[in-house]
Amino acid sequence: MKQNKYDDPKFFEKYSQMARSQKGLAGAGEWHELEKLLPEFAGKRVLDLGCGYGWHCAYAAQKGAVSVLGVDLSEKMLQTAREKNSGAVIQYRRAAMEDLAFAPGSFNVVLSSLAFHYVRDFAPLVEHIHEWLAPGGAFVFSVEHPVFTAYGSQDWYYGPDGEILHFPVDRYSFEGQRQAVFLGETVTKYHRTLTTYLETLLQSGFALRHVVEPQPPEEMMDLPGMRDELRRPMMLLVAAQKQ
Template identity: 30%
Template sequence: MEYGGSSVYDHNDFYEQYMARRHREESPNKVIEYPALMSLLGDVTDQTILDLGCGDASLGESLLSKQCEEYIGVDGSQNMVKQAELKLKGTKGSVVHTSLETYSYPAGVFDRVVSQLVLHYIEDLESIVKNVYVTLKPGGKFVFSVLHPVMTASFKSMTGKRTDWIVDDYFDTGKRIEPWIGEQVVKYHRTIEDYFFILQGAGFTIQGLKEGTPQRENFQNEEEFKRRQRIPLFLIISCIK
């Protein structure tokens, strides 16, 4: 069975295994993606922030600790929303249980829109990006990360801890089926050029781009650091309305 969007996280076995991986000490999300994303997001003091695909609101917890004015997370998984509500209880943060496709996107409300490793699961990305443009204030910033296109390109899949990577089928964009934590998960491959033109078409100006260059000080293990230098895992882009 194929799982699209956030539906797979409502299978408890998958959810528990994912959470264990996501929060392990040297998770690439923690030591590579998060520092790169935060460097592009910049100072969030007094900012109103929308988080698309917020998961358990770990990012929201961090942004609130950095004095953002308000944080709203959106996620389609009931399991994730329950965990997010626990994290955000008693704070200026809240969470909305809905998909990115059906969220209302109020016009001109947010200073920042952020999304971590979610948009490569979205088929109609153009519509989401146009909605983000609408919901930002003039001069507002959209910062997001996706799996790097070299990671989503090949129709062939590998499981287990990788020591080599297949980069193939790069310009054959579209749907991919990826075996992940025992399930078949739907992703959508796009080139770097595709992301650029989707953002440009919605009216955004590209401000910054990172590929998650590993930083030695973020790793406890030298072997893991060297392994992560071999191929980019993430693409992180910031743009301005």
């Protein structure tokens, strides 16, 4: 069984209190940039890997997708997705994305939001995604930025009075497992460089369309800690297309 931290009741309760859990896409700081990268959904078959609460599944359905499959390893995530974001064209399936199998050309769009940094082996998954997409299909995803995942702790260095000094970036070129602290809990994540993310796509036959390091929107700048997010990139957004 792959890591399934989100079915831990204590961890899931903490996650449920986050703005993106309670407000959906409007509570996600990167959404204003991610939405710009998404393709037209009308008439499309969509796969969402690591779908979580299903916010992106519902968005695709609202935009005219003819079928949407959301996949997640967490039963608690899927239960919430079925409660909050069900729909006639939406289906949810419990599985590890690395274990999925579909016929070639099964989808026109593959999405993934903040999930690939939980995947140990990125290249085989990208090769599968390329196979699952129909020619011209879109692949759009967000991950934690390599600058953010490099050191591992994912926290600032603080001064004697608790003030933020700087963010640690170390072991950048040493890819692999990291023990990060997220919502006060230890979580296993996998660091890989920006080169690895982008070159893996190119070597698998994708054409890069957009690469974005999103900043928080102006309307969120007054939220606690949000302005500090300008001091280092936290997320990476990528849009690619099967040639």
